[in-house]
Amino acid sequence: MTCYLPPIDKPDAIYNIQILRFDPEKDRYPHWESYQVPFVRTMTVIEALEYLWDQGEYIAFRSNCREFTCGSCAMEINGKPALACDTLLEDGMRIEPLSRFPVIKDLVVDTSTVPERFKALKLWPECKHREPATKDSPPLPAAKSAIEHYRETYSRCIECYSCLDACPQSDSDESPYFGPLYMLQLARVMEHPLDEKDRVAQAAEAGISHCINCYECANVCPMNLSPATIVNELRSKTIRRLDLLFGRRRKEVG
Amino acid sequence: MGDVTRSRKKVTQRFLERTFRGRPMGIGSYVWMFQRLTGLVLAFYLGLHLLVLGSALKGGASFNQVMAMLETPWIKVLETALVWVALFHTANGIRLVLLDLVPSLNQRSLAYGALVVTIVLGAMGTSFMW
Structure with missing residues (x-):
């Protein structure tokens, strides 16, 4: 995992987002956890997830091209399926994996x-x-x-x-x-x-x-x-x- | 891997969540939901209709009794509601048939058209009944 995001010195605001976590080795059921993300202008959901990864919150998610071409990062954002690289971050966002497929870990689903x-x-x-x-x-x-x-x-x-x-x-x-x-x-x-x-x-x-x-x-x-x-x-x-x-x-x- | 499945949200749950969390679904979903609800109402009404007819046709006295019962304002309000329900079900049904025959039509404007037809004909029917 590489992070493309420049260091955030002066965030516009601190946003609270909620993510549905699930670890098959520890948890029996998925559970919501809330995180604080400093928001800078034009920050997308995938960048927020990468920021959390840099902070030591190892949330599993799929991403590849970051420019709406590969279709790897589809997840349910506020209950609506969308590409995480195509969605701007908002306060109080609820991020969960696609609900049609079985969950492997966190935001990664089994689409085989x-x-x-x-x-x-x-x-x-x-x-x-x-x-x-x-x-x-x-x-x-x-x-x-x-x-x-x-x-x-x-x-x-x-x-x-x-x-x-x-x-x-x-x-x-x-x-x-x-x-x-x-x-x-x-x-x-x-x-x-x-x-x-x-x-x-x-x-x-x-x-x-x-x-x-x-x-x-x-x-x-x-x-x-x-x-x-x-x-x-x-x-x-x-x-x-x-x-x-x-x-x-x-x-x-x- | 992947054997632990999260139970999928039912359509109704997803519908209500999205509707009340400020990210509503498209009008197609709303008219589909209304189509389903009005269909249930119409199916229920069909049974009720046969029941009332059956009790009215037992004899002269019972016929008068049932007719007097149908004249009460509460029943009239329900009948007006039934007119609206049937009109919406018909208009949206015609929209669905049109979409099946000519798929390139714009479903959103057709849905709004169905709503307008329902409102116009419903207002006419209401003014006719009262």
């Missing part, structure tokens, strides 16, 4: 089920009857709208799992609705020109009809994407498929 589910959903372009590309083969016939969607939406998702945490219908990995992130990724591979797999059926099996149109995923997304709109577009394709009406939702996905 997400890539496993990505693998189970086969989120890569699947094509069967296509010869391997050579030097002379023509470029892919990609629609202009697909390129636009990839540039404007799908490539901008940083996979911070804020939308999964905000979704009230996707409580855990056992809930029938997988969550907005998976739907966005399904829409991404569906628009790929090489993809031949039945993604609409996959979305139906992943419980897309459980979405309640609350748009909380769009409200919390740090990249200002709207997964809910994508979910609605996918679902409008799902409800036009008569073979998906009954009995396709609880099957093994893949």
Whole structure:
């Protein structure tokens, strides 16, 4: 852990923040602890956590790029999932780990089920009857709208799992609705020109009809994407498929 | 690692916490909550409606009795509330259907539109009933 923060000589104010601590070796349950942080202008939550780390309070948290690009530092700040590097520090802030995932320590959660589910959903372009590309083969016939969607939406998702945490219908990995992130990724591979797999059926099996149109995923997304709109577009394709009406939702996905 | 899980906050708890701690949720969540509550009220009303109809159709005397009971102002207030509840449920239901058919619509303005429709039609219905 390296600290980038310059020493704080003249703080504007002393802020009290509360952090939900949990150490699996000592504690049985998570507990709140309050800390005092000197606030200087433009101080973010991640800088406050690094300041506490410098003071000897070893609070476990994930951070990497500090510029809203990697999506590692998503945590619940005042009950709302947000990137810690994107949120300015306020007095009386309550910081807790993402509540959808099991906690490993302090603010670090176990998100290992997400890539496993990505693998189970086969989120890569699947094509069967296509010869391997050579030097002379023509470029892919990609629609202009697909390129636009990839540039404007799908490539901008940083996979911070804020939308999964905000979704009230996707409580855990056992809930029938997988969550907005998976739907966005399904829409991404569906628009790929090489993809031949039945993604609409996959979305139906992943419980897309459980979405309640609350748009909380769009409200919390740090990249200002709207997964809910994508979910609605996918679902409008799902409800036009008569073979998906009954009995396709609880099957093994893949 | 990761086998100690924190119990996830239920939707209602999260909703109330966020609402009363000054960082409210989006209007989509509020109209969803109201949609659920009004749906419960309407389901309860359906049973009540059948019960009242059943007791009214037993004979002439009981019919008059039930009709006199329905004329009392308290029942009238409840009926007015029922009109508002049904109007909101209908308007928001139409919003949801529209969002399913045309996903690119702006859900927030549609939600405000549903509220405006509810208020206008509810005011008309209230003035008609009283």
